[in-house]
Amino acid sequence: xxxxxxxxxxxxxxxxxxxxxxxxxxxxxxxxxxxxxxxxxxxxxxxxxxxxxxxxxxxxxxxxxxxxxxxxxxxxxxxxxxxxxxxxxxxxxxxxxxxxxxxxxxxxxxxxxxxxxxxxxxxxxxxxxxxxxxxxxxxxxxxxxxxxxxxxxxxxxxxxxxxxxxxxxxxxxxxxxxxxxxxxxxxxxxxxxxxxxxxxxxxxxxxxxxxxxxxxxxxxxxxxxxxxxxxxxxxxxxxxxxxxxxxxxxxxxxxxxxxxxxxxxxxxxxxxxxxxxxxxxxxxxxxxxxxxxxxxxxxxxxxxxxxxxxxxxxxxxxxxxxxxxxxxxxxxxxxxxxxxxxxxxxxxxxxxxxxxxxxxxxxxxxxxxxxxxxxxxxxxxxxxxxxxxxxxxxxxxxxxxxxxxxxxxxxxxxxxxxxxxxxxxxxxxxxxxxxxxxxxxxxxxxxxxxxxxxxxxxxxx
Numbered sequence: 001x002x003x004x005x006x007x008x009x010x011x012x013x014x015x016x017x018x019x020x021x022x023x024x025x026x027x028x029x030x031x032x033x034x035x036x037x038x039x040x041x042x043x044x045x046x047x048x049x050x051x052x053x054x055x056x057x058x059x060x061x062x063x064x065x066x067x068x069x070x071x072x073x074x075x076x077x078x079x080x081x082x083x084x085x086x087x088x089x090x091x092x093x094x095x096x097x098x099x100x101x102x103x104x105x106x107x108x109x110x111x112x113x114x115x116x117x118x119x120x121x122x123x124x125x126x127x128x129x130x131x132x133x134x135x136x137x138x139x140x141x142x143x144x145x146x147x148x149x150x151x152x153x154x155x156x157x158x159x160x161x162x163x164x165x166x167x168x169x170x171x172x173x174x175x176x177x178x179x180x181x182x183x184x185x186x187x188x189x190x191x192x193x194x195x196x197x198x199x200x201x202x203x204x205x206x207x208x209x210x211x212x213x214x215x216x217x218x219x220x221x222x223x224x225x226x227x228x229x230x231x232x233x234x235x236x237x238x239x240x241x242x243x244x245x246x247x248x249x250x251x252x253x254x255x256x257x258x259x260x261x262x263x264x265x266x267x268x269x270x271x272x273x274x275x276x277x278x279x280x281x282x283x284x285x286x287x288x289x290x291x292x293x294x295x296x297x298x299x300x301x302x303x304x305x306x307x308x309x310x311x312x313x314x315x316x317x318x319x320x321x322x323x324x325x326x327x328x329x330x331x332x333x334x335x336x337x338x339x340x341x342x343x344x345x346x347x348x349x350x351x352x353x354x355x356x357x358x359x360x361x362x363x364x365x366x367x368x369x370x371x372x373x374x375x376x377x378x379x380x381x382x383x384x385x386x387x388x389x390x391x392x393x394x395x396x397x398x399x400x401x402x403x404x405x406x407x408x409x410x411x412x413x414x415x416x417x418x419x420x421x422x423x424x425x426x427x428x429x430x431x432x433x434x435x436x437x438x439x440x441x442x443x444x445x446x447x448x449x450x451x452x453x454x455x456x457x458x459x460x461x
Contacts, residue, residue: 024081025115027089032081037074037091046142048134050127057083057123061091061131065139068459070094070102075131082121086110086128098459099136105129156182158451159246159255161237164191165437166428167261168221169444175228177452182255183225184248186236190218191263192429193437196287205438240401244423257423257451260398260411261440264391264429269302273358274387283364285386287311291318294384300325300367302355303388309333309341311386316344323380325353325369353378358385393430408433416450417443425451 024032044062051058057079064072073094075087090110094102107126111117158174160167163185171183188194193214202208202217212220225232239247246253266286268274277284288294288311295318301311304326312322324331329351331338341347350369356377357368366381393409404412404420410433411419411426418425427443429435453461 023118027114028082028085028117031085031088031114035075035084035088037072037088037095038076039074040076041072041074046135046137046139048131048136048138050130050134052123052127055080055123057127059083059087059127059131061087061128061135063094063132063135063139065099067457067461068098068100070097070099073132073135080121082117083127085114086117087131089113090128090132094132099140103133103136105132153254154256155253156180156231156255157455158182158257158259159184159253160259160261161240161246162191162261162263162428163189163232164261164263164428164440165193165221166263166440166444167191167259168218168225169441170259170261170427170447171230171444172221172225172228173445173448174451175225175230177448177456179448179451179455182231182233182253184233184235184237184246186234189222189232190214193218196289202437204436237397240398242401242421256455257425259447259451260395260419260424260426260430261428261444262394262397262430264393264435266387267390267392269355269387269389271302271355271358271387273360277358277360277364277385282362283360283384284358285384287388288314288386291315294319296320297383298381299323299384299386300355300380300382301386301388302326303390304328304330305332305388305390306334306337308388309337311388312341312347313337313344316347320346322347323382324349325355325367326351327354327372328352355385391429391435395430415446417447418450423454 041062041064045065046063047060049060058077059079060076062074063070073091075091077083077087090105093105093109093113107122107129110128111122157179158181160171160181160183163183167183168189171181174181198213198215200214201210202212202214203210208217222232233248235249237246237248240258241247244255244258246255246258274284291314294315297319298321299315299319301308301322301324308324309331312324315322324347326349331349352372354370354372355367356370358364359366359368364382364385366379367385369378369380370376371378395405395409395411401421403424406412411431413419413426413431417427417431425447427447428440431443432439
């Protein structure tokens with residue numbers, strides 16, 4: 001089907017005949033003599049073809065769609081001058097409109113934009129509108145078929161691995177945006193909030209400080225996830241393949257996007273005797289979950305940050321004597337906590353002190369330390385040692401994937417929390433050494449937004 005050429009003598013002659021036979025507006029004659037957007041759209045997203053068996057007019061309109069907007073519209077028409085003019089005009093009217101707006105363009109709109117058509121030629125405007133609508137419908141049909149194939153190919157839009165603050169927030173907000181989401185958690189929902197400090201009041205979270213316990217906050221997240229139909233899978237993930245397949249205890253699951261939210265674990269101190277006494281309740285611990293376990297005991301806490309001071313404060317009502325050993329000459333904890341600790345006589349702090357060895361027969365009996373300022377070795381009798389020397393990101397499982405990490409094992413991400421592998425994001429403690437619940441929650445919100453944009457490609461992006 002070849003478009004009529006606006007520069008040919010033949011068109012000039014036809015134009016003269018048109019003006020003699022019918023009353024045409026200047027706009028009709030202009031679009032007939034100099035039609036816009038003639039030709040083909042490269043890699044067209046939709047094509048609409050219509051014809052009139054009575055007059056023999058044939059129209060084809062091709063469209064290119066980006067983010068739900070008609071970025072390009074072209075036509076090829078075989079027919080009378082009115083058919084060419086209406087084809088030209090409707091391409092002008094449609095470009096830049098959303099699909100919904102373009103579908104509302106009617107035969108009357110086309111005729112009106114051309115300042116009217118002779119009654120006997122109104123069917124041409126009908127054909128133009130029908131051809132545009134047919135092209136849009138063709139695009140929508142192909143898009144729907146593609147979506148169905150993708151749905152059949154994938155089990156989920158988003159799979160989150162890890163059910164801590166960052167993982168639960170990601171799952172909730174992805175489901176809120178209509179993404180089919182699953183969260184895998186091998187241990188307790190809520191991560192460190194559940195297994196370390198379930199009954200502690202939330203702190204350092206604007207708006208929630210001292211208003212709710214960790215357990216209550218986790219319960220609210222889990223209930224919200226259930227309400228939004230997030231699939232909560234209480235099972236361990238054993239492997240993730242490069243093609244975004246999650247291999248879990250119950251089987252294999254394919255996802256368009258994977259979000260890693262496996263959190264962190266207490267770091268070991270690398271102290272002589274540590275491993276020997278860290279099993280079977282023999283005296284070395286990495287956190288204080290049950291203060292009653294330390295009732296009447298002499299406890300040494302190794303560390304100098306908020307977690308070390310928290311451990312000391314939590315033992316104030318049960319332990320007999322609490323000593324904090326810190327390598328530096330000042331604590332890193334926030335001032336409010338330090339002031340509270342100073343008011344408790346049974347808590348002592350040894351600054352510039354390094355623990356060299358944890359010793360004993362069957363259980364911890366003493367620690368050997370060095371005063372770094374005086375370069376002297378000292379011994380202290382203790383019943384328990386709590387090592388609070390930081391957290392280690394749980395990223396070991398991801399090394400086979402080729403994810404980029406820094407020297408401390410944290411996953412490298414961009415501002416959208418995306419890793420160096422397309423379609424894989426990371427949130428929370430594995431992506432930041434600023435280990436705060438509010439940070440993990442913020443990461444989850446960022447990922448949910450970008451996952452929606454990546455998968456649904458909304459028109460506003």
